[in-house]
Amino acid sequence: MRASQSRQKSYADRRRMPLEFEAGDHVFLRVTPTTGVGKAIRAKKLSPRYLGPYQISRRIGPVAYEIAMPPQLANLHPVFHVSQLQKYVPDPSHVLEADTVQVKEDLSIEMQPVKVDERLSKRPDGKATRLIKVIWDSRTGDSTWEKEEEMKKSYPHLFSGKS
Template sequence: MGEPVLLNISPWKGLTRFGKKGKLNPRYVGPLKILKRVGKVAYVLALPPHMQHIYNVFHVSMIKKYNPDSRHVIEYELIEIQANLSYVQQAVKCLDQLVKVLRNKSVSLVRVLYRNNMIKESTWKLESEI
């Protein structure tokens, strides 16, 4: 009772109940809390609001014990969202510079890292735009 567990959802292949389908489908959802035991082999789980359309009693074979890990905590920065649900990307630094030679002109490019993005998500921009 009250223990955090993970719910195995991999047997529902091809269904889009949990948002993704196919190879990208997650194997486990959670952590979820056990509310009570029903019989010898079933448990009632506390489901989040987006999963309320699913019946909340599950067999023991679909439940896995959750071992808390400090790496599971995701830290994020708040993004200021405007009224039209967009945000302004702020350039943090220039990672690289490149001069691309075309047939009759040369174009200088700069690889820009934006705030709230990782290094692999950096993009090449024209130096004149920055």
């Protein structure tokens, strides 16, 4: 058994490459997109996992790097573990705009609803439940169906001037 484990370890070690960066390299930063109420905006596999690219200012230790953060992300601590970074391969289609994205300290994103698109009334238990289709991102058209009374409490500005 030990000989087999040793052989497997040697195979894995031959292919394993430690992830290292130099000062001045560019990397993507891993984030978790969620709404302000904690619900995922879109399917996990379709949501952007990385923001950037950002430049590495300096290496702190063997697995920690300081990143030059833009003003929009100034609330984040600029030191990240190597597991939160991905090497940047220059390509203009990889760049995600961070000007409208506010990342929290726990690397989550709070999305604000843009507008109410449709209204619907359902009666599952004999009680009328009013649902509204909320557009979260006007650029991509991401939307979800939410309960109207909860959205009125959380986001009253969407309903100002409407009945």
